[in-house]
Amino acid sequence: MKKNIQYLKKYFDALIFDFDGTLMNTMPAHNQAWIETLLKYKVEISEKELQSLAGIPNLKTAELLCTKYNINLDPESISNLKSIRAEELLIHAEPYYEVEEVVRSSVSHFKLAIVSGSQKHLISPLLQKYNLENLFEVVITCEDTIRGKPHPDPFLLGAKKLSVDPEKCLVFEDGQLGIEAALKAKMKTLFVKDGHILWN
Numbered sequence: 001m002k003k004n005i006q007y008l009k010k011y012f013d014a015l016i017f018d019f020d021g022t023l024m025n026t027m028p029a030h031n032q033a034w035i036e037t038l039l040k041y042k043v044e045i046s047e048k049e050l051q052s053l054a055g056i057p058n059l060k061t062a063e064l065l066c067t068k069y070n071i072n073l074d075p076e077s078i079s080n081l082k083s084i085r086a087e088e089l090l091i092h093a094e095p096y097y098e099v100e101e102v103v104r105s106s107v108s109h110f111k112l113a114i115v116s117g118s119q120k121h122l123i124s125p126l127l128q129k130y131n132l133e134n135l136f137e138v139v140i141t142c143e144d145t146i147r148g149k150p151h152p153d154p155f156l157l158g159a160k161k162l163s164v165d166p167e168k169c170l171v172f173e174d175g176q177l178g179i180e181a182a183l184k185a186k187m188k189t190l191f192v193k194d195g196h197i198l199w200n
Contacts, residue, residue: 004199005105012188013168015106016158017136019116019123021054021174022192023099026126029089030118034061037082043069054175055149057117057142058083087122095130096195099172103135113138113158115171117148117178138162150177152185159185172197 008015021027031050038045045065053061062075062082071078106112113136116123120141127133138161145153159166171182174192182189191198 004102005109008106008170009109011168012110012170014111014113014159014162014164014170015102016113016115016155016169016171016182016187017099017103018055018171018173018175018178018192019114020118022096022172022178023103023114023132024093024095024126025195026090026093026118027051027054027174029093030086032089033082033086036085037078038065038069038071040081041069041071041073041078043071052176055117055173055178055181057148058119059142060148083119083122090122090126093126095132096192098195098197099192100130100132102172102197103132107135111138111162111164112136113140113162115140115154115158117142117154119143149175149181150184152181155182155185155187159187 017023020030031047034050035045058079059075062079066075103112118141120143123139123141138158140154140158142148145157147153156166159169166186169187171187171189172192173179173182173189179189
């Protein structure tokens with residue numbers, strides 16, 4: 001780990017972490033919340049399809065799903081129902097060890113931020129639970145920008161709040177849309193798969 005940190009210090013001033021599926025193993029809870037919510041409207045959705053929507057804010061996801069499955073209900077209502085169920089399920093979520101280790105090892109060497117498509121009220125309790133909240137100078141959520149991932153806006157806002165050039169930021173992401181957003185922001189990326197960082 002020290003070797004990786006020393007190498008990254010040559011090129012970057014800030015590390016930015018996606019939250020769901022990257023820092024924290026929350027995707028099973030979010031997926032289950034979507035599955036249960038949509039079943040109320042006779043819609044069956046697979047985890048594979050939900051994974052393709054990873055990183056998109058709840059409301060936008062609800063809009064896309066309502067259109068695709070012809071659900072005649074306000075997307076905001078579906079988004080709220082999903083959020084309530086997710087909050088109940090997220091109690092059991094834990095950090096990914098490898099990513100958490102990078103965060104704790106990096107805090108004295110880099111500025112750290114979270115850039116997530118999730119909501120602040122779902123993120124904050126887990127950061128507090130695992131004593132991570134004080135390690136991040138900035139936490140950007142879907143409430144902070146009009147456009148979320150795959151647009152670069154959330155990452156650009158994170159860099160601005162950190163006072164770091166976007167090209168000096170390295171992003172850890174598990175979602176393709178998040179990777180796309182970071183690249184549009186002129187940031188470098190590392191892919192995180194099932195909690196493991198693909199360093200090469």
